[in-house]
Amino acid sequence: MGTKTVCQLDDLVDSWKQRARECESLRSNDILELEQHLRDSVDSLSTTGLDIQESFIVALHRIGNTDQLGIEFNKTNGGFVWSRRIFWMVGGYILLMLARLTIDAFVDAFQLVVNSLGLTPKLAAILGASLTVAIWLGLLRLMCSTASGSSAYLRTRIPDFSRWSAIWLSASILLVYVVAYASKLTSHFVMFRSLGTNDFSQMAIINAYFEAAWSPLLFLILVLTAASLKRRVFHPSTA
Amino acid sequence: MISKELVAASSRPLILAILSKGEDYGYSIIQQVRELSDNKIEWTEGMLYPVLHRLEKEGLIVATWKESDSGRKRKYYRLSATGGESLRREREQWFAVHTTLGKLWGRRLCVN
Numbered sequence: 001m002g003t004k005t006v007c008q009l010d011d012l013v014d015s016w017k018q019r020a021r022e023c024e025s026l027r028s029n030d031i032l033e034l035e036q037h038l039r040d041s042v043d044s045l046s047t048t049g050l051d052i053q054e055s056f057i058v059a060l061h062r063i064g065n066t067d068q069l070g071i072e073f074n075k076t077n078g079g080f081v082w083s084r085r086i087f088w089m090v091g092g093y094i095l096l097m098l099a100r101l102t103i104d105a106f107v108d109a110f111q112l113v114v115n116s117l118g119l120t121p122k123l124a125a126i127l128g129a130s131l132t133v134a135i136w137l138g139l140l141r142l143m144c145s146t147a148s149g150s151s152a153y154l155r156t157r158i159p160d161f162s163r164w165s166a167i168w169l170s171a172s173i174l175l176v177y178v179v180a181y182a183s184k185l186t187s188h189f190v191m192f193r194s195l196g197t198n199d200f201s202q203m204a205i206i207n208a209y210f211e212a213a214w215s216p217l218l219f220l221i222l223v224l225t226a227a228s229l230k231r232r233v234f235h236p237s238t239a
Numbered sequence: 240m241i242s243k244e245l246v247a248a249s250s251r252p253l254i255l256a257i258l259s260k261g262e263d264y265g266y267s268i269i270q271q272v273r274e275l276s277d278n279k280i281e282w283t284e285g286m287l288y289p290v291l292h293r294l295e296k297e298g299l300i301v302a303t304w305k306e307s308d309s310g311r312k313r314k315y316y317r318l319s320a321t322g323g324e325s326l327r328r329e330r331e332q333w334f335a336v337h338t339t340l341g342k343l344w345g346r347r348l349c350v351n
Contacts, residue, residue, distance in 0.1 A: 033265065033288060033314050040266040041284070064285040072289040076296065 005052045012056045023066045024164045025074035025081050085168045087229040092169030094222050107132050255326040262317040299325050
């Protein structure tokens with residue numbers, strides 16, 4: 001095979017690999033094994049007089065489309081699929097915590113600069129709040145376009161990141177927000193109605209201390225969980 | 240052409256029987272099945288791998304990644320001791336079906 005045809009085959013195989021990576025139940029080792037199969041098949045077909053493109057189309061047809069493969073592989077890779085989902089869900093929550101801290105620190109620094117420029121505190125506060133909203137909306141847009149498959153920005157920069165990662169990551173953040181805020185609103189409403197003002201504020205102070213102690217611990221637990229899942233996701237036992 | 244159901248049912252004994260002759264990889268297994276069956280057994284090639292992985296999980300075959308002569312990284316499979324035992328049982332069962340059909344249809348049809 002000449003250099004030109006080798007490059008042409010590499011391009012075709014790369015575009016197939018991109019599609020295969022979008023399939024949730026295929027592990028990196030499965031894709032590698034199927035890739036070798038495709039290449040073997042193309043090698044053998046190209047000796048029958050077909051050109052590289054034609055050989056690749058026939059090889060692809062013989063190996064089956066990625067949706068079909070996904071269904072079959074899902075039967076044996078069920079455990080791995082859930083490890084990967086939970087990994088990105090936990091990862092999503094860790095990223096959310098880090099993003100909140102980073103954005104808050106960035107906006108604080110921004111407000112400090114704005115204040116030093118002599119703007120009124122009201123204007124500085126409005127600018128700071130607008131910046132916060134703009135950053136969060138930007139992140140949301142990036143996540144939505146990754147989940148819908150229209151943006152490859154995150155997929156090409158983070159290993160093993162697919163549109164499914166974005167979907168599970170966003171789902172976990174949404175779930176955490178909905179559950180946490182619903183329970184917080186309900187409990188605060190009930191306590192505010194049933195407790196006196198002093199008792200309520202005393203409780204709020206104790207809760208704040210507890211939260212300050214618990215948050216780093218929760219962060220550590222999540223990082224450890226993600227680290228243990230990472231081994232299963234990135235280095236499957238069959239390697 | 241052999242029906243999908245029969246192709247699926249025969250995939251395990253076929254894989255085990257081919258691997259009993261020695262270590263091999265997916266593409267080569269499919270080529271051998273195609274040749275031996277005179278193109279009558281046709282697998283959707285990608286579907287072979289989930290079956291191989293299931294056999295591997297059951298401990299019937301063992302897999303190792305190796306570099307092939309062409310420098311490509313390939314996953315080779317070989318039969319384990321449990322796999323050999325399973326193949327022996329499969330053989331008995333398939334021969335029982337074969338013999339029964341042979342008695343019903345006459346020897347010639349079964350041989351062909």
